[in-house]
Amino acid sequence: MKSNNLLKSTCVCCAILLFVAVFYWPIEYYTFLRTIVFIGALLVMVSLRQKQFPWILAFVIIAILFNPIFPIYLYIKAYWIPIDIISGILFLLVAFLKQPQKKSEKKVKKADKTYSRDKIY
Template identity: 55%
Template sequence: MKVFLVICALCCFVAIFKLPIEYYTFLRTIVSLGALLLIYVWTKQKNYALTIVFILVLILFNPLYPIYLHRKSIWIPLDIITGILFLLIAFYSKKEPAKEEEKAVELPPLQKTYARDRIVSVKREI
């Protein structure tokens, strides 16, 4: 999945240059597939904030009903932001919380103390 997300990001960065219309159709398809994949994964993980972000990316880059902004100066920042999003998701590593069993193993053994082992000091009266 990491490789596919990097490919999506690189395609977004290449879209900054003046290219034929066929490339932008290809870009819409690739970015939409990447967004669908991430939406599926995050919906299963119940991470709804990122799901909404990539639903917006899917709507903007969908190849079935394309949104034409007609100016390259509008698309360039959108391509850069989308590429950065894909790179951040690809290289972000979430640390998993340690299991409780592992925590119990990592603790040093405790010494038990018993009430009968107490040393009682006698107060001396002067």
């Protein structure tokens, strides 16, 4: 439960930062954005693991685009705006869509077998 709350709050934080990035900010903001979104994408990938491959693939792409170690520069703000919006929406979808729950097997206690000789008349 605690990790689910951490995932939700990280996803919401990343989404807000990405939506705010649509406006013009100093370069320091975008460096900060790259770092936070990269960490958020890694956290989402780790939390989803092998459950949902399309989601993991989407966040691998986000992690590559927002990688602060080897940054990808597109140089034109108009290219980054749709990437920021789509990435923010993906983070919100992960945060608020219902995650599939593992089906818990209910342990049904089998009734002991009764024999006619065991009955009291």
